[in-house]
Amino acid sequence: MCKRFSIALLILASGLLSAFAQRNQDVVYLNNGNVVKGIISKRTDSVLEIKASNGETYQYPIVEIRKIDQESVDKEWGVDRTSNSTYKEYRNMDSGYWTALEMGIGNDIHLSDKNMQHVELTWINGYRFGESLKIGIGFGARYYANNQDIRNSSIRWSFPIFADVRGNFIPQTSRMAVPYWAFDIGGAIRDGFMVSPTLGIRFGERRSCFLLGLNYTGQVMKLCGGDRHFENIVSLKLGYEF
Numbered sequence: 714m715c716k717r718f719s720i721a722l723l724i725l726a727s728g729l730l731s732a733f734a735q736r737n738q739d740v741v742y743l744n745n746g747n748v749v750k751g752i753i754s755k756r757t758d759s760v761l762e763i764k765a766s767n768g769e770t771y772q773y774p775i776v777e778i779r780k781i782d783q784e785s786v787d788k789e790w791g792v793d794r795t796s797n798s799t800y801k802e803y804r805n806m807d808s809g810y811w812t813a814l815e816m817g818i819g820n821d822i823h824l825s826d827k828n829m830q831h832v833e834l835t836w837i838n839g840y841r842f843g844e845s846l847k848i849g850i851g852f853g854a855r856y857y858a859n860n861q862d863i864r865n866s867s868i869r870w871s872f873p874i875f876a877d878v879r880g881n882f883i884p885q886t887s888r889m890a891v892p893y894w895a896f897d898i899g900g901a902i903r904d905g906f907m908v909s910p911t912l913g914i915r916f917g918e919r920r921s922c923f924l925l926g927l928n929y930t931g932q933v934m935k936l937c938g939g940d941r942h943f944e945n946i947v948s949l950k951l952g953y954e955f
Contacts, residue, residue: 739763740782743773745918753781777918806920811841811849812955813877817928819948821863829863832856833948837877844919845880851897863944865935866903873907875899885919895926905933905941911950924952 741749741763749771755762761778764770817833832855839849852874860869879895897909913926930946 737783737785738766740784741773742779742782744777744779745921749773750784807843808841811839811847811920813837813849813851813924813952815924815950815952817948817950819928819930819946822945822947827859827862829860830858831946831948832858833873835873839877843880844884847877847879849877851875851877851899855901861937863934863936864904865937865939868903871904871934872902873899874902875907875909879911881915885915885922890914890916893924893926901932905935907932913950915954921955922953924950924954926950926952 738750739753741751741753741761743749749763749765751763751765753761753763754770757775759775760772761775761781762770762772813836815835815837817831817835819831819833821829833853835851835853837849837851839847841847853872855871855873857864857869857871860866875897876899877895877897879893882892882894885891891914893913893915895911895913897911898907900906907930909928909930911926911928913924915922915924917923926949928948928950930948932944932946933941934944936942
Protein backbone atom coordinates (compact mmCIF):
# COMPACT_ATOMS: atom_id res chain seq x y z
CA MET A 714 0.00 0.00 0.00
CA CYS A 715 2.77 2.39 0.96
CA LYS A 716 4.68 1.48 -2.18
CA ARG A 717 1.68 2.30 -4.41
CA PHE A 718 1.18 5.56 -2.56
CA SER A 719 4.85 6.48 -3.06
CA ILE A 720 4.66 5.75 -6.79
CA ALA A 721 1.49 7.86 -7.14
CA LEU A 722 3.15 10.67 -5.21
CA LEU A 723 6.20 10.56 -7.49
CA ILE A 724 3.99 10.67 -10.61
CA LEU A 725 2.05 13.65 -9.22
CA ALA A 726 5.25 15.49 -8.31
CA SER A 727 6.69 14.82 -11.75
CA GLY A 728 3.55 16.20 -13.37
CA LEU A 729 3.65 19.33 -11.25
CA LEU A 730 7.32 19.89 -12.06
CA SER A 731 6.57 19.51 -15.77
CA ALA A 732 3.68 21.90 -15.55
CA PHE A 733 5.86 24.58 -13.99
CA ALA A 734 8.87 23.77 -16.13
CA GLN A 735 10.67 26.44 -18.06
CA ARG A 736 11.59 26.46 -21.70
CA ASN A 737 13.82 28.79 -23.63
CA GLN A 738 12.87 31.26 -26.33
CA ASP A 739 15.06 33.32 -28.64
CA VAL A 740 15.37 37.07 -28.16
CA VAL A 741 16.44 39.15 -31.17
CA TYR A 742 17.72 42.68 -30.50
CA LEU A 743 17.49 44.99 -33.54
CA ASN A 744 19.67 47.98 -34.30
CA ASN A 745 16.66 50.34 -34.10
CA GLY A 746 16.01 49.35 -30.46
CA ASN A 747 13.14 46.91 -31.04
CA VAL A 748 13.19 43.49 -29.38
CA VAL A 749 11.45 40.44 -30.88
CA LYS A 750 10.88 37.27 -28.84
CA GLY A 751 10.01 33.85 -30.22
CA ILE A 752 11.63 30.85 -31.88
CA ILE A 753 14.15 31.25 -34.69
CA SER A 754 12.93 29.07 -37.57
CA LYS A 755 15.54 29.94 -40.19
CA ARG A 756 18.95 31.57 -40.27
CA THR A 757 21.28 32.20 -43.20
CA ASP A 758 24.27 34.47 -43.78
CA SER A 759 21.94 37.27 -44.88
CA VAL A 760 18.48 36.73 -43.31
CA LEU A 761 17.01 35.57 -40.00
CA GLU A 762 13.42 34.32 -39.67
CA ILE A 763 11.69 34.18 -36.28
CA LYS A 764 8.22 33.04 -35.26
CA ALA A 765 7.14 35.56 -32.61
CA SER A 766 5.11 34.74 -29.53
CA ASN A 767 1.97 36.20 -31.17
CA GLY A 768 2.15 33.60 -33.95
CA GLU A 769 3.42 35.97 -36.65
CA THR A 770 6.60 35.14 -38.60
CA TYR A 771 9.07 37.94 -39.36
CA GLN A 772 12.22 38.20 -41.45
CA TYR A 773 15.15 40.51 -40.73
CA PRO A 774 18.37 41.16 -42.63
CA ILE A 775 21.35 40.08 -40.55
CA VAL A 776 22.82 43.59 -40.86
CA GLU A 777 19.82 44.98 -38.90
CA ILE A 778 20.40 42.64 -35.91
CA ARG A 779 22.53 43.82 -32.99
CA LYS A 780 22.57 40.56 -31.03
CA ILE A 781 20.67 37.32 -30.39
CA ASP A 782 20.06 35.93 -26.89
CA GLN A 783 17.87 33.39 -25.10
CA GLU A 784 15.63 33.61 -22.05
CA SER A 785 13.31 31.27 -20.19
CA VAL A 786 9.53 31.37 -20.63
CA ASP A 787 7.34 30.49 -17.63
CA LYS A 788 4.67 27.87 -18.32
CA GLU A 789 1.88 27.49 -15.80
CA TRP A 790 -0.05 24.23 -16.07
CA GLY A 791 1.10 23.87 -19.66
CA VAL A 792 -0.09 27.33 -20.79
CA ASP A 793 2.53 29.65 -22.30
CA ARG A 794 2.01 33.10 -20.81
CA THR A 795 3.45 34.79 -23.89
CA SER A 796 0.89 33.22 -26.27
CA ASN A 797 -1.60 36.03 -25.51
CA SER A 798 0.84 38.74 -26.51
CA THR A 799 -0.63 41.43 -28.78
CA TYR A 800 2.80 42.50 -30.05
CA LYS A 801 2.92 43.32 -33.75
CA GLU A 802 6.05 44.32 -35.64
CA TYR A 803 4.46 46.93 -37.91
CA ARG A 804 7.78 47.91 -39.46
CA ASN A 805 7.99 44.41 -40.94
CA MET A 806 4.38 44.09 -42.15
CA ASP A 807 4.34 44.22 -45.94
CA SER A 808 0.70 45.30 -46.30
CA GLY A 809 -1.76 47.48 -44.41
CA TYR A 810 -2.20 51.13 -43.49
CA TRP A 811 0.51 53.62 -44.47
CA THR A 812 0.98 57.37 -44.18
CA ALA A 813 3.38 59.99 -45.48
CA LEU A 814 4.05 63.62 -44.54
CA GLU A 815 5.84 65.68 -47.21
CA MET A 816 7.10 69.25 -47.61
CA GLY A 817 7.89 70.76 -51.00
CA ILE A 818 9.75 73.91 -52.07
CA GLY A 819 9.22 74.82 -55.71
CA ASN A 820 9.43 77.34 -58.51
CA ASP A 821 7.37 77.67 -61.67
CA ILE A 822 9.20 77.70 -65.01
CA HIS A 823 9.01 80.96 -66.98
CA LEU A 824 11.91 81.72 -69.30
CA SER A 825 10.83 85.25 -70.19
CA ASP A 826 8.42 86.30 -67.41
CA LYS A 827 8.66 86.57 -63.65
CA ASN A 828 8.69 83.36 -61.64
CA MET A 829 6.57 82.39 -58.64
CA GLN A 830 7.85 80.34 -55.73
CA HIS A 831 5.84 78.24 -53.30
CA VAL A 832 6.07 76.15 -50.13
CA GLU A 833 3.75 73.17 -49.73
CA LEU A 834 2.91 70.73 -46.94
CA THR A 835 0.87 67.57 -47.67
CA TRP A 836 -0.38 64.57 -45.67
CA ILE A 837 -1.24 61.26 -47.40
CA ASN A 838 -3.08 58.27 -45.89
CA GLY A 839 -3.87 54.99 -47.62
CA TYR A 840 -3.33 51.26 -48.06
CA ARG A 841 -0.06 49.49 -48.79
CA PHE A 842 -0.25 46.34 -50.92
CA GLY A 843 3.52 45.87 -50.76
CA GLU A 844 6.75 47.71 -51.43
CA SER A 845 5.95 48.11 -55.13
CA LEU A 846 2.41 49.52 -54.77
CA LYS A 847 0.73 51.89 -52.31
CA ILE A 848 -2.40 53.99 -52.86
CA GLY A 849 -3.78 56.85 -50.83
CA ILE A 850 -5.66 60.13 -50.58
CA GLY A 851 -3.76 63.31 -49.79
CA PHE A 852 -4.52 66.90 -48.89
CA GLY A 853 -2.39 69.87 -48.02
CA ALA A 854 -1.73 73.59 -48.09
CA ARG A 855 0.39 75.58 -50.55
CA TYR A 856 1.66 79.14 -50.04
CA TYR A 857 2.77 81.24 -53.04
CA ALA A 858 5.48 83.92 -52.98
CA ASN A 859 5.35 86.59 -55.72
CA ASN A 860 1.68 85.67 -55.98
CA GLN A 861 0.66 89.06 -57.39
CA ASP A 862 2.97 88.65 -60.40
CA ILE A 863 1.39 85.43 -61.71
CA ARG A 864 -1.96 84.41 -60.17
CA ASN A 865 -5.19 86.36 -60.56
CA SER A 866 -5.90 86.24 -56.83
CA SER A 867 -5.01 88.33 -53.80
CA ILE A 868 -5.07 85.17 -51.64
CA ARG A 869 -1.67 83.51 -51.52
CA TRP A 870 -2.98 80.12 -50.34
CA SER A 871 -4.34 77.13 -52.25
CA PHE A 872 -5.28 73.68 -50.94
CA PRO A 873 -4.42 70.56 -52.99
CA ILE A 874 -6.62 67.44 -52.73
CA PHE A 875 -5.41 64.43 -54.72
CA ALA A 876 -5.11 60.67 -55.19
CA ASP A 877 -1.62 59.24 -54.71
CA VAL A 878 -0.06 56.06 -56.17
CA ARG A 879 3.56 55.12 -55.42
CA GLY A 880 6.03 52.29 -54.99
CA ASN A 881 9.67 51.22 -54.88
CA PHE A 882 11.59 50.32 -58.01
CA ILE A 883 13.49 47.61 -56.06
CA PRO A 884 12.86 45.90 -52.68
CA GLN A 885 14.24 47.53 -49.53
CA THR A 886 14.61 44.29 -47.56
CA SER A 887 18.38 44.50 -47.14
CA ARG A 888 19.04 48.03 -48.45
CA MET A 889 19.18 51.33 -46.60
CA ALA A 890 18.36 53.42 -49.70
CA VAL A 891 16.22 52.58 -52.76
CA PRO A 892 14.68 54.63 -55.60
CA TYR A 893 10.92 55.23 -55.57
CA TRP A 894 8.25 56.75 -57.82
CA ALA A 895 5.00 58.57 -57.01
CA PHE A 896 2.14 59.94 -59.09
CA ASP A 897 -0.54 62.37 -57.83
CA ILE A 898 -3.65 63.52 -59.67
CA GLY A 899 -6.37 65.82 -58.38
CA GLY A 900 -7.02 69.51 -57.95
CA ALA A 901 -6.29 72.52 -55.78
CA ILE A 902 -8.89 74.78 -54.22
CA ARG A 903 -8.46 78.33 -55.67
CA ASP A 904 -6.47 76.94 -58.59
CA GLY A 905 -7.68 73.91 -60.57
CA PHE A 906 -6.69 70.53 -61.99
CA MET A 907 -3.20 69.25 -61.16
CA VAL A 908 -0.98 66.30 -62.06
CA SER A 909 2.25 65.65 -60.15
CA PRO A 910 4.84 62.84 -60.71
CA THR A 911 7.87 62.40 -58.43
CA LEU A 912 11.13 60.43 -58.62
CA GLY A 913 13.26 60.08 -55.53
CA ILE A 914 15.19 58.07 -52.95
CA ARG A 915 13.91 56.44 -49.73
CA PHE A 916 16.37 56.27 -46.83
CA GLY A 917 15.70 53.88 -43.94
CA GLU A 918 13.58 50.79 -43.51
CA ARG A 919 10.64 49.28 -45.39
CA ARG A 920 8.07 50.80 -43.03
CA SER A 921 9.94 53.79 -41.61
CA CYS A 922 11.96 56.00 -43.92
CA PHE A 923 12.84 59.51 -45.03
CA LEU A 924 12.04 60.67 -48.57
CA LEU A 925 13.98 62.92 -50.92
CA GLY A 926 12.39 63.53 -54.31
CA LEU A 927 12.41 65.71 -57.42
CA ASN A 928 8.86 66.65 -58.37
CA TYR A 929 7.11 68.11 -61.41
CA THR A 930 3.64 69.63 -61.00
CA GLY A 931 1.38 70.69 -63.84
CA GLN A 932 -1.13 73.06 -62.24
CA VAL A 933 -4.06 74.81 -63.90
CA MET A 934 -4.43 78.31 -62.46
CA LYS A 935 -6.02 81.62 -63.39
CA LEU A 936 -3.32 84.12 -64.36
CA CYS A 937 -3.27 87.90 -63.95
CA GLY A 938 -4.53 88.35 -67.54
CA GLY A 939 -7.71 86.45 -66.69
CA ASP A 940 -6.97 83.32 -68.71
CA ARG A 941 -6.54 79.87 -67.22
CA HIS A 942 -3.15 78.38 -67.97
CA PHE A 943 -1.29 75.12 -67.29
CA GLU A 944 1.68 76.19 -65.15
CA ASN A 945 4.84 74.05 -65.00
CA ILE A 946 6.36 73.83 -61.51
CA VAL A 947 9.50 72.02 -60.36
CA SER A 948 9.91 71.21 -56.64
CA LEU A 949 12.26 69.54 -54.20
CA LYS A 950 10.36 67.30 -51.78
CA LEU A 951 11.36 66.12 -48.32
CA GLY A 952 9.23 63.72 -46.31
CA TYR A 953 8.75 60.88 -43.88
CA GLU A 954 6.80 57.67 -44.58
CA PHE A 955 5.54 54.94 -42.27
